[in-house]
Each structure stands twice: as C-alpha cells, then as structure tokens.
Amino acid sequence: MITPASVASTIRVRLFASYAERLGGELIEVPAEGIRTVADLLERLRALPNGAVVGPATLVAVNLRHSPPGTAVRAGDEVAVMPPLAGG
Amino acid sequence: MITPASVASTIRVRLFASYAERLGGELIEVPAEGIRTVADLLERLRALPNGAVVGPATLVAVNLRHSPPGTAVRAGDEVAVMPPLAGG
Amino acid sequence: MSFLTRLPIQLDGLIAEVAGPDRGGIASFLGTVRDHHQGRAVRGLEYTAYEPMAEETCREILLEAAARWPVQVTLRHRLGELAIGDVAVAVVAAGGHRDEAFAACRYVIEELKGRVPVWKRETFVDGTVEWVNASQQAIGSGQSAMGETLE
Amino acid sequence: MSFLTRLPIQLDGLIAEVAGPDRGGIASFLGTVRDHHQGRAVRGLEYTAYEPMAEETCREILLEAAARWPVQVTLRHRLGELAIGDVAVAVVAAGGHRDEAFAACRYVIEELKGRVPVWKRETFVDGTVEWVNASQQAIGSGQSAMGETLE
Numbered sequence: 344m345i346t347p348a349s350v351a352s353t354i355r356v357r358l359f360a361s362y363a364e365r366l367g368g369e370l371i372e373v374p375a376e377g378i379r380t381v382a383d384l385l386e387r388l389r390a391l392p393n394g395a396v397v398g399p400a401t402l403v404a405v406n407l408r409h410s411p412p413g414t415a416v417r418a419g420d421e422v423a424v425m426p427p428l429a430g431g
Numbered sequence: 432m433i434t435p436a437s438v439a440s441t442i443r444v445r446l447f448a449s450y451a452e453r454l455g456g457e458l459i460e461v462p463a464e465g466i467r468t469v470a471d472l473l474e475r476l477r478a479l480p481n482g483a484v485v486g487p488a489t490l491v492a493v494n495l496r497h498s499p500p501g502t503a504v505r506a507g508d509e510v511a512v513m514p515p516l517a518g519g
Numbered sequence: 520m521s522f523l524t525r526l527p528i529q530l531d532g533l534i535a536e537v538a539g540p541d542r543g544g545i546a547s548f549l550g551t552v553r554d555h556h557q558g559r560a561v562r563g564l565e566y567t568a569y570e571p572m573a574e575e576t577c578r579e580i581l582l583e584a585a586a587r588w589p590v591q592v593t594l595r596h597r598l599g600e601l602a603i604g605d606v607a608v609a610v611v612a613a614g615g616h617r618d619e620a621f622a623a624c625r626y627v628i629e630e631l632k633g634r635v636p637v638w639k640r641e642t643f644v645d646g647t648v649e650w651v652n653a654s655q656q657a658i659g660s661g662q663s664a665m666g667e668t669l670e
Numbered sequence: 671m672s673f674l675t676r677l678p679i680q681l682d683g684l685i686a687e688v689a690g691p692d693r694g695g696i697a698s699f700l701g702t703v704r705d706h707h708q709g710r711a712v713r714g715l716e717y718t719a720y721e722p723m724a725e726e727t728c729r730e731i732l733l734e735a736a737a738r739w740p741v742q743v744t745l746r747h748r749l750g751e752l753a754i755g756d757v758a759v760a761v762v763a764a765g766g767h768r769d770e771a772f773a774a775c776r777y778v779i780e781e782l783k784g785r786v787p788v789w790k791r792e793t794f795v796d797g798t799v800e801w802v803n804a805s806q807q808a809i810g811s812g813q814s815a816m817g818e819t820l821e
Contacts, residue, residue: 447720516786516789
C-alpha cells in the first residue's frame with residue numbers, strides 16, 4: 344500500500360533547459376496539496392524564487408503527453424514542465 | 432570561303448536513343464535542299480526507312496536550344512532530333 | 520530504435536534504412552548549425568531533450584507520416600555539444616514517387632520542430648550563453664513565443 | 671563543372687559543395703533505379719544523353735533556382751549502365767531556411783525531368799530491352815507522350 348504521507352503528498356516535476364537552471368535542478372518535488380490540474384501546478388511554480396521564468400509559452404507533459412492547463416495532475420504522475428521547444 | 436556544293440548543301444543531324452537505332456546512327460547527313468525549318472527537316476526524316484519512329488512527341492534542338500517547328504534550320508547548324516526525354 | 524544520438528549523424532546510414540528496390544524517390548532534409556542567430560555570431564551550441572518523451576514523439580510522427588503516404592521514413596536528432604556546420608537533425612523519406620517522398624519529409628521536419636521536446640543552448644562568440652526561446656518568453660507578457668504553445 | 675557523370679553519385683560530396691555556415695537547411699532528392707517499370711520486372715538500365723545540351727540545360731536550371739531563391743544548389747545525373755538501387759540523379763539545395771531549400775530542390779528535379787536531354791534504356795528480367803517513352807510515342811497518333819513536347 345502507498346502511504347499517503349510519504350509518496351502521495353509530493354509531485355515530482357521534471358524541469359528542462361532554462362527552467363532547470365533557474366528553479367533549482369532537473370527534478371524538484373512540489374507538495375501535492377491544493378494541486379489538481381496543470382494550471383494549479385504552474386501557479387505553484389510561478390510562486391517559487393525565479394518563478395517568473397515560467398512564462399506564458401510554457402509546455403506541460405503529464406506521463407509523456409502534451410497536456411493543456413485543465414489536465415488532472417496526481418502524485419505519482421510523471422510531470423514535465425518545459426520552456427518553448429527549440430529542436431531541429 | 433565555304434563551297435556551297437560541299438558544306439552548305441548538307442545538314443548534319445544528331446539522333447539519340449531509339450532514333451539513332453532505327454534511322455541509321457547517331458549522326459546522319461540530310462541534303463539541305465528544300466529544308467528551311469524544323470518542320471521541313473522532320474518531314475524529311477519521316478520519309479526515311481523506319482521514319483515512322485519520329486513520332487508527334489519528337490523534340491528538336493537547334494544549336495543546343497529546344498526549337499519549335501517554325502524555327503529556321505541552316506546548313507552548319509547543330510541540329511538534334513530527340514525522342515521524348517526520360518531522364519531523372 | 521533510438522532517434523536521439525550523441526554521435527555525428529550519418530546521412531548515408533539513414534538512407535540505407537529507408538531505401539528499397541521499389542522506392543525510387545528519396546527526399547532528405549538536414550538541419551545544420553548556423554554561425555549566427557538573430558544577428559549575433561554563434562560559436563557552438565548544445566542540445567538537450569526530455570529523452571523518453573522525445574523518443575516517443577519521434578516514433579509517433581514517423582508512424583503518422585507512414586500512415587499518410589506510402590513511404591519509409593526515418594529521422595535522427597543530435598544531442599550534446601555541436602559546432603558550426605554539424606548536422607543537428609536529419610529526416611529521410613523514400614517512396615515510389617517523389618511527390619510522396621517530399622511531402623512526408625516535409626511533414627516530419629515540421630512536426631518534429633513543433634512537438635519534440637528538445638532545447639538548444641547557444642554559445643555566442645562574445646562569450647554569452649543563452650537558451651533559445653527563453654528570452655522571447657520572458658519579454659512578452661501573455662503573448663505566445665511560438666505557435667505550438669498550450670496556454 | 672560537369673553535371674553528368676559515369677561514376678557512382680556521392681551525396682556527401684554534393685552536400686559539401688553547397689553547405690555553408692550561414693545555410694542551415696539542406697534539402698536533397700535522390701532518384702534511384704527501381705526494380706519494375708509499368709508492372710514489368712527490371713534488371714537494369716542505361717542512361718544516355720545529348721551531352722553538351724544536357725550540361726548546358728543543367729547549368730541553366732541551377733542558375734534559375736539560385737536566382738529565384740537564396741540558395742546554393744547543385745545536381746548530378748548518372749550516365750551509362752546502372753543496377754537496381756543505384757542513384758540515377760541527385761539534387762541538393764542549401765539555404766538559410768528550409769522553405770527555400772525544399773522549394774529549390776523540388777524546382778530543380780522537376781525542370782531536370784522536363785528539359786534535360788537524357789534517355790533511359792531498360793533491360794527487363796525477361797531479356798527484352800526498351801527505350802523508355804519510345805513505345806508510348808509509336809502507339810499514339812498525334813497524341814503527345816509527355817507534357818514537354820514541342821509539336
């Protein structure tokens with residue numbers, strides 16, 4: 344059984360490029376309380392030191408899929424918060 | 432001076448692919464008399480043995496330029512009579 | 520099959536992957552590192568990716584292209600440090616005719632640029648280092664920096 | 671510069687001809703020998719050309735492309751005997767952006783097929799040998815076998 348106080352209370356967020364540099368690393372943990380959607384998570388990240396880097400063009404993937412702001416986020420999901428893409 | 436009876440009385444015609452095979456080689460000489468245009472030359476070639484190979488899609492180049500039927504042809508010109516292209 | 524690589528991209532190898540005796544038209548695209556970006560002289564750059572999602576998205580894009588046109592198609596995206604002129608991305612599409620080869624090749628490079636999570640950090644000749652697109656986003660307020668944004 | 675060659679076409683060499691530090695987009699097309707033609711199994715083929723006119727026409731087409739788009743562009747057409755899978759024609763266009771590279775590459779291959787005096791003789795697996803397009807022309811009467819005809 345998963346213990347709510349240990350695993351389920353934290354969302355692990357992968358960060359990339361400028362976001363990883365400014366927000367404290369490639370993998371951060373965010374308390375899950377009060378976060379139900381992608382929009383909630385972004386609001387929380389923007390409240391961090393240097394959170395202004397998370398601009399309006401930010402992309403979020405939940406479990407490897409691009410996910411709009413209304414997408415549900417649960418502890419245990421693989422959540423990635425990404426600056427605008429620049430491949431190719 | 433060019434002697435009319437030797438050089439100027441003959442049109443040298445380059446032939447390619449199926450035309451060269453059917454009309455007697457890659458370079459043939461055609462008496463210039465009566466030939467003033469590309470159309471005249473084609474008519475003369477079609478009267479040769481196997482001349483039926485010179486079909487409606489034949490291309491003619493005079494001095495390396497694609498040339499429509501009304502184009503003037505003179506002895507001394509480089510004239511090429513070509514089947515439909517099949518490059519690439 | 521891995522579409523991301525830290526080794527130099529070899530176009531001949533990609534062509535061999537998709538070529539075949541019934542596919543007479545092969546269209547390719549190479550994206551190489553340019554020596555300038557928005558008017559500034561570039562010394563080199565580094566690509567980084569969200570690797571599992573990038574691999575999965577590349578696979579999806581190639582499946583989409585193969586479903587839409589009768590082609591064999593592949594791609595590679597380089598990661599790590601690149602110098603001017605290095606190949607950053609390659610797409611090759613082979614079909615029976617050139618129309619479908621060109622169309623599929625174009626589709627894949629456009630989708631790749633819009634959907635595959637890869638980022639680029641440029642080192643300029645003046646010594647500064649910048650993540651591409653990061654500054655655009657910081658400048659605007661409420662304005663999208665690119666067409667593929669979600670909010 | 672000779673655009674016709676009796677040696678195998680090396681794409682890497684053509685890319686090196688047109689690549690440059692300010693040209694980040696390189697589009698290529700390869701035409702290869704297919705194993706069938708109009709439903710018949712092909713063993714191999716031979717290309718022949720009206721060489722001086724073919725060289726001149728290739729040069730003109732490349733100049734047209736370079737005048738119309740900001741690109742460096744080149745091509746090769748193979749002559750002589752080719753086997754299945756061999757590269758018969760290659761076009762490479764390099765530009766600052768992929769739009770112009772793709773457009774110029776496509777323009778050159780289309781114009782080449784329509785204007786450059788090259789012919790192809792196919793040897794079929796059943797032993798017969800035929801000049802491509804020759805039969806179409808003989809069948810029709812007053813009907814053009816292709817769009818580029820002059821009469």
